Amino acid sequence: MKGPECREICRTLEAEPDHINGRFAEFDWVPINYLNKSYARQDLAGFERATCIRLITPLHDGINLVAKEYGASQNPQDPGVLVLARFAGATRELDAALIANPFGTESVADAIARGLEIHLGERGNRRAALIEKLPANALTT
Numbered sequence: 001m002k003g004p005e006c007r008e009i010c011r012t013l014e015a016e017p018d019h020i021n022g023r024f025a026e027f028d029w030v031p032i033n034y035l036n037k038s039y040a041r042q043d044l045a046g047f048e049r050a051t052c053i054r055l056i057t058p059l060h061d062g063i064n065l066v067a068k069e070y071g072a073s074q075n076p077q078d079p080g081v082l083v084l085a086r087f088a089g090a091t092r093e094l095d096a097a098l099i100a101n102p103f104g105t106e107s108v109a110d111a112i113a114r115g116l117e118i119h120l121g122e123r124g125n126r127r128a129a130l131i132e133k134l135p136a137n138a139l140t141t
Contacts, residue, residue: 048073048080053115057085057102064090067097071130079127081115083108096129 017034100111
């Protein structure tokens with residue numbers, strides 16, 4: 001997609017975090033840190049490790065590697081939770097993720113809320129299940 005549609009999507013993506021942060025941010029915390037630039041692989045892994053929820057919502061099969069990278073980057077002692085759109089191809093492999101319908105705002109919101117409520121033991125079990133599905137060399141490259 002190029003042209004006006006792409007520019008409009010980019011404008012929306014850039015504006016929406018400002019609206020959400022303006023409504024929910026605190027003096028020392030913001031819900032969304034929107035960064036739109038390139039980062040080194042090790043920096044991206046650090047960002048992934050620091051998140052408590054990773055939301056991946058393609059509208060058709062795709063973004064499988066990103067979902068797998070999230071699982072691999074998580075801290076085993078305090079992992080986050082992966083939320084995938086039901087249309088992501090990775091849902092067939094990464095069944096420890098929470099699954100949401102990307103066309104349903106309530107479905108996505110419910111999955112995020114559930115992910116935030118999952119206790120440490122279950123998060124650890126989900127991360128272990130995600131890691132189990134990755135090829136051995138994925139964790140060393």
